[in-house]
Amino acid sequence: MYKRKHTILLLICALVSVILFLINITLGSVSIPLSTILEVLFGDSKDIISSNIIINSRIPQAVTAILAGSALAIGGLEMQTLFRNPLAGPSILGISSGASLGVAFVILASGSIGGVVLSSLGILGSIAVTFAAFVGSISVLLFVVFLANKVKGNATLLILGIMVGYTANSIVSMLKFYSPEEDVHAYVIWGLGSFSKVSASHLPLFSSIIIVCILLSFLLVKRLNLLMLGENYARNLGVNIKESRFLIILSSGILTATITAYCGPIIFIGLAVPHIARLIFAVADHKVLLPASALVGACIALLCSLIARMPGFDGALPINSVTSFIGAPVVVWVLLKKRKSETVE
Amino acid sequence: MNALINIKHLTIGYKNSGKTKVIYNNINGDLFPGELTCVLGPNGAGKSTLLRTLCGFQAPLDGDILINGHAISDMTNADLSKLISVVLTDKINIQNITVEELVSYGRSPYTGYFGRLSDEDKILINEAIESVGIIDKKDRLVQTLSDGERQKVMIAKALVQDTPIIFLDEPAAFLDLPSKVELMQLLHKLTTDTGKLILIVTHDLDLALQMADKIWLLGNDRPISIGVPEDLIIQEIFSGFFDREGLVFDKRSGLFKIKNKHKLKINVEGHGFIYTLLRRALSRNGIDLVRDSSLEYTILINKEEDKLFTFYNKEESFIFNDIQSLLTKIKSLNWIHNDK
Structure with a gap:
């Protein structure tokens, strides 16, 4: 149930994400004075280089981080509730493995079969990669949805999804084995994840897909709440189990597929953020948990993006190396802190 | 009095990859409003399968279940949610949910897309929590309650669902004896006060025989016996159903006794x-x-x-x-x- 405490916590999370957003566009490898940044933001800057960096690089990257963090956290929350499994994440049904397969086909197969090194194609190459990842992940999503209609039990579906993921990964390793080193390197780089691949021109399309899907996921809160009780109780309370399962997988799947297509397979956020949100908000109701996960996800992703580009690092660190490095200690800290407050009570 | 549920030639069991496993054959019987019915029988006789079939969780292999003359096979989950509420043995494992919140999910069949509760819903929720006797724990987290209290939460959930029919699967399984008696009295009071039809699957023979209006007795390889408990005692039906080494049915007290071997x-x-x-x-x-x-x-x-x-x-x-x-x-x- 919505309580005042939750509203305040949500506002705090929103505030933190705004602050992190501003820090994200302030800091970077090129140092731009705060006054110039404010001028660029409020649209009367004459410094073309600075405004180019901010508008075409830092803002898209920060917005991508926010959307990716929110989307993956919601996707993960939906999977954890549907499968009643705390270890489920947005990629549990093999959707990001599907994206990897698509990308592997384009990057690796184009090299070994077509004789073209995709990384040399520049912008065209990156569009091809995004497209391939999207096709790969949506294909797997459709296959899983098809399976969801065939099988009865959630546990069976979960195992099938994981098997689909393994199959995709094994094909990827075969492709890798027969590919030249540069291509494998390009593939590995893609697999490390990045918030910087969404260009300013792609940003409107990317943002609208994600924002619409996030808003639509709010329509699932009642079903998600009832599914926590288990399938039998949910059914007895009038939930159409098959339809709900379909909608939840679709919602989580499209969010994950889109993010993976644009940013690569981002690990950890989708799995850990719902837990962090549960620990901070101490609530089970998805009316609170869903926005909470989205905001906490945005904060964590912004934080990771910031750390990845910290001055002193040569270039940017891969996002995936940061998400777990930052996220895992955060989860441990929150858990231990909660343990302590429980014993005090 | 007209029956609320008619069961006709019902065969229950499972279908798995083409193979059919019949658990119980040709069940016929009526269930009446305002009556507490207990389903008894040894392990494996099909009590839980019968309950799952009556809830609509699994399709019957044959025959019909009619509520007010309408077959439940023609009803959607949404229709059934306003007719039948259940208390199951499924473990509720939700962290950070309050008693009030969990009970409020019982109103789901009546709330809108986001599950927002009206003032009237909130009054009903309060009343239900009060009637199961845990109003002082309304704001407690469910994970901090005892098994018996959790069971009461789920019964309150079933009550706010406001259905003419309540099915309970082993509701007293985790409870101590006074709580068991208290629970059965509560359920019996509900049937008489509100005219609800309550059906309980239970292992508690003694309590069932004392509290139930009707007994449905399921046994392995024999037709179901239905009747007022005392009639079943007079007809000496019980002794046959639970005939085991070391257990005798004492007709005088209407209770089962442990048969000791005397040297x-x-x-x-x-x-x-x-x-x-x-x-x-x-x-x-x-x-x-x-x-x-x-x-x-x-x-x-x-x-x-x-x-x-x-x-x-x-x-x-x-x-x-x-x-x-x-x-x-x-x-x-x-x-x-x-x-x-």
């Missing part, structure tokens, strides 16, 4: 409550108390404070003030010659 007999003189208790204690130790003065030993029950029992034969006599010391003495004797 030896002792004559007894005396009556009353002390006699009953002594008989029970000795019986557990393989000794049958009989009234036969030809036996070697006799226990005399005195009505005096500090010498309750006199235990004697022709040669010697002992006085004991409690059953424990009497038993110790009896066991210490050499009984080889008295085995008849």
Whole structure:
């Protein structure tokens, strides 16, 4: 149930994400004075280089981080509730493995079969990669949805999804084995994840897909709440189990597929953020948990993006190396802190 | 009175990859509003399968279940959610949910897309929590409650669902005896006060026989028996259903008793409550108390404070003030010659 405490916590999370957003566009490898940044933001800057960096690089990257963090956290929350499994994440049904397969086909197969090194194609190459990842992940999503209609039990579906993921990964390793080193390197780089691949021109399309899907996921809160009780109780309370399962997988799947297509397979956020949100908000109701996960996800992703580009690092660190490095200690800290407050009570 | 649920030629069981496993064949029966019905039977007789079928969780292999004349197979989950509420054995494992919140999910069939509760819903939720007697724990987190309290939360959930029918699967399984009695009384009160139809699958024979308006008795390889508990006792139906080594149905008390194997007999003189208790204690130790003065030993029950029992034969006599010391003495004797 919505309580005042939750509203305040949500506002705090929103505030933190705004602050992190501003820090994200302030800091970077090129140092731009705060006054110039404010001028660029409020649209009367004459410094073309600075405004180019901010508008075409830092803002898209920060917005991508926010959307990716929110989307993956919601996707993960939906999977954890549907499968009643705390270890489920947005990629549990093999959707990001599907994206990897698509990308592997384009990057690796184009090299070994077509004789073209995709990384040399520049912008065209990156569009091809995004497209391939999207096709790969949506294909797997459709296959899983098809399976969801065939099988009865959630546990069976979960195992099938994981098997689909393994199959995709094994094909990827075969492709890798027969590919030249540069291509494998390009593939590995893609697999490390990045918030910087969404260009300013792609940003409107990317943002609208994600924002619409996030808003639509709010329509699932009642079903998600009832599914926590288990399938039998949910059914007895009038939930159409098959339809709900379909909608939840679709919602989580499209969010994950889109993010993976644009940013690569981002690990950890989708799995850990719902837990962090549960620990901070101490609530089970998805009316609170869903926005909470989205905001906490945005904060964590912004934080990771910031750390990845910290001055002193040569270039940017891969996002995936940061998400777990930052996220895992955060989860441990929150858990231990909660343990302590429980014993005090 | 008209039946609320009609069950016609119902066959229950499972279908798995083309193979059909029949659990129970050709069940016919009616369930009435305002009645508490208990489904009894040994393990594996199909009680839970019957309940799952009645809830609409699994399709019957054959036959019909009609509620107010309409087949439940034609109803959607949404229709059924306003007719039947359930309390299951499924473990609720939700962290950080309050009692009030969990009970409020029972209103789901009536709330809108986001599950927002009206003021009227909130009053009903409060009333339901009050009626199961845990209003003081309304704001507690469910994970901090005892098993019995959790069971009451789920019953409150079923109550706010406001259905004419409530099915409960082993609702008293985790409860201690006073809580079991309290729970059965609550359910019985609900049937009489609100006219609800309540059906309970249970293992608690004694309680079911005392509290139920009707009993449905399922047994392995025999047709279902339905009736008022006392009728079933008169017709000597129970003894057949639970016929096992070591268990006898005592027709006089209407209760099941543990059958002890007796190795030896002792004559007894005396009556009353002390006699009953002594008989029970000795019986557990393989000794049958009989009234036969030809036996070697006799226990005399005195009505005096500090010498309750006199235990004697022709040669010697002992006085004991409690059953424990009497038993110790009896066991210490050499009984080889008295085995008849």
